[in-house]
Amino acid sequence: MQFSDADQQVLIDIMRWRRDVRHFKREAVPAHLIMELQRAVQLAPSVGNSRPWRIFMAQSHAIRNAVYENFQxxxxxxxxxxEPERLAQYEKLKLxxxxxxxxxxxIFTDTDPTQGHGLGRQTLASTxxxxxxxxVQNLNLVARSHGLGVGMVSILNPGAMEQLxxxxxSWRFSFYLCIGWPEFKSDTPLLHELGWQENIEQNWIDM
Ligand SMILES: Cc1cc2nc3c(=O)[nH]c(=O)nc-3n(C[C@H](O)[C@H](O)[C@H](O)COP(=O)(O)O)c2cc1C
Structure with a gap:
């Protein structure tokens, strides 16, 4: 498979226009797009081909309310x-x-999957x-290519998520994703726009 210059540019554009989204329209996401997101996940690399991600669609009000309470x-x-000044800023962020x-x-990670037979992870369990x-990044990019937005939520008590x-x-909580049609117009991260944290390019270090 060969990719053209135009294809390469599209890939970069999708990355550049991916944003973490916290503001969504209410419209439903059609089932075929949810299937596309599943497909994107299945295409990801994994240590020893272990495919350790375990994913639940959280649909009930009861589950969502419990996750929201956990977030709060x-x-x-x-x-x-x-400190007070930063705190005032923090309280205004939508996270x-x-x-x-x-x-x-x-999304959870099985930290002891049989798939992969331990290959590659014995020296570096974090793999x-x-x-x-x-x-998740595959899902982010494919979502963006369809015009969908994804918001990653990590401000959650992981033990409470595992219980819920x-x-x-052996499963550890990894990510909670909010997905839908975004209300966004910018290619600048919201935290940059709001003055919380500028986008600073990290240089590669030559040795
Ligand atoms: C592992 C991870 C966890 C994150 N958790 C949160 C979160 O809990 N709430 C939130 O608003 N954004 C969260 N983010 C999004 C980041 O704030 C966002 O990626 C960053 O500000 C850069 O913006 P961009 O994604 O639009 O480029 C998370 C991102 C990552 C990679």
Whole structure:
């Protein structure tokens, strides 16, 4: 398979126009697009081909309300580290869309999968969670190519998420994703626009 200059540019454009989204329209996401997101996840690399991601579609009000409550408690706790000026800024940030996003995924990583037979992860256990993150990035990019937005939520108590979804002992909470049709117009990260954290390019280090 060969890719043209135009194809290469499209890939970069999708990356450049991917944004973390916290503001969604209410319209549903059609089932065939959810299938496309599943396909994107399945195409991800994983250590030893272990495919350790475990994904739940969180659909019920009860589950979503419990996740939202977890977020509120976790966010309040997280705010505790900030001095008054930063805290005032933190309190204005919108850091999730659990009450509005039409599609929500709770993503866990199996830290002891039989698939892959332990290959590659014995020296670096974090490679399993890295694999899940790569699958999520595949999903992010394919979502963006269809005009869908994804918001990643990490301000959640992981133990409470594992209990809520009643996962096996070896599964660790990795990501909660809010997905839907975005209300966004910018190619600049929201946290940059709001003055929380500028986009600073990290240089590659020559040695
Ligand atoms: C692992 C991970 C966890 C994140 N958790 C949150 C979160 O809890 N809430 C939030 O609003 N954004 C979260 N983000 C999004 C980042 O804030 C966002 O990626 C960053 O500000 C850059 O903006 P961009 O994604 O639009 O380029 C997370 C991103 C990553 C990669």
């Amino acid at each position: 408690q976790s966010s309040q706790k997280a705010a505790g580290i900030y 999730e869309a659990i009450q509005t996003a039409p599609v929500q995924l709770a 399993l969670e890295q694999s899940t993150a790569m699958a 979804f009643e996962v096996p002992e």
